[in-house]
Amino acid sequence: xxxxxxxxxxxxxxxxxxxxxxxxxxxxxxxxxxxxxxxxxxxxxxxxxxxxxxxxxxxxxxxxxxxxxxxxxxxxxxxxxxxxxxxxxxxxxxxxxxxxxxxxxxxxxxxxxxxxxxxxxxxxxxxxxxxxxxxxxxxxxxxxxxxxxxxxxxxxxxxxxxxxxxxxxxxxxx
Ligand code: S3P
Numbered sequence: 001x002x003x004x005x006x007x008x009x010x011x012x013x014x015x016x017x018x019x020x021x022x023x024x025x026x027x028x029x030x031x032x033x034x035x036x037x038x039x040x041x042x043x044x045x046x047x048x049x050x051x052x053x054x055x056x057x058x059x060x061x062x063x064x065x066x067x068x069x070x071x072x073x074x075x076x077x078x079x080x081x082x083x084x085x086x087x088x089x090x091x092x093x094x095x096x097x098x099x100x101x102x103x104x105x106x107x108x109x110x111x112x113x114x115x116x117x118x119x120x121x122x123x124x125x126x127x128x129x130x131x132x133x134x135x136x137x138x139x140x141x142x143x144x145x146x147x148x149x150x151x152x153x154x155x156x157x158x159x160x161x162x163x164x165x166x167x168x169x170x171x172x173x174x
Contacts, residue, residue: 006076007099011086015114022080024162052122103147
């Protein structure tokens with residue numbers, strides 16, 4: 001695969017570790033780290049739960065697309081995305097054009113465990129997390145599987161994951 005711009009895009013379901021792994025990977029690769037959810041919050045001047053509550057999910061998705069388009073047009077970086085970003089077809093094809101996607105694939109137990117530690121995710125609020133995550137796995141895993149690289153995250157630390165991803169990228173000539 002020919003190296004394009006060095007934009008490494010981490011994708012995967014809520015709780016798979018995109019942010020924590022992204023920070024470690026950026027450090028290892030000497031690249032800036034950017035979290036698209038944080039950029040959406042900055043652009044909206046509101047936290048994500050407030051965007052969902054006050055403006056609704058469709059407006060969040062529009063903001064997500066705008067912010068992702070801007071970030072993908074910019075310079076080299078490690079980019080952690082929200083779990084739904086790669087599921088939007090327009091964003092996915094932009095990622096394919098501009099960057100290299102890495103799916104952090106996790107099993108249900110890992111996702112339930114990691115998302116249970118916090119309560120800031122609107123899609124998981126007030127419902128049984130395990131049922132919702134299982135539903136999202138069924139819907140989204142076939143789409144995440146289109147990523148350029150897949151790594152399994154169960155039982156691994158963010159630093160171990162970052163080293164593994166760097167190894168995969170090196171073998172692709174990045
Ligand atoms: C979402 C995932 C969240 C955030 C929003 C929607 C999703 O990001 O973008 O709550 O659709 O899966 P994380 O994957 O970082 O939790």
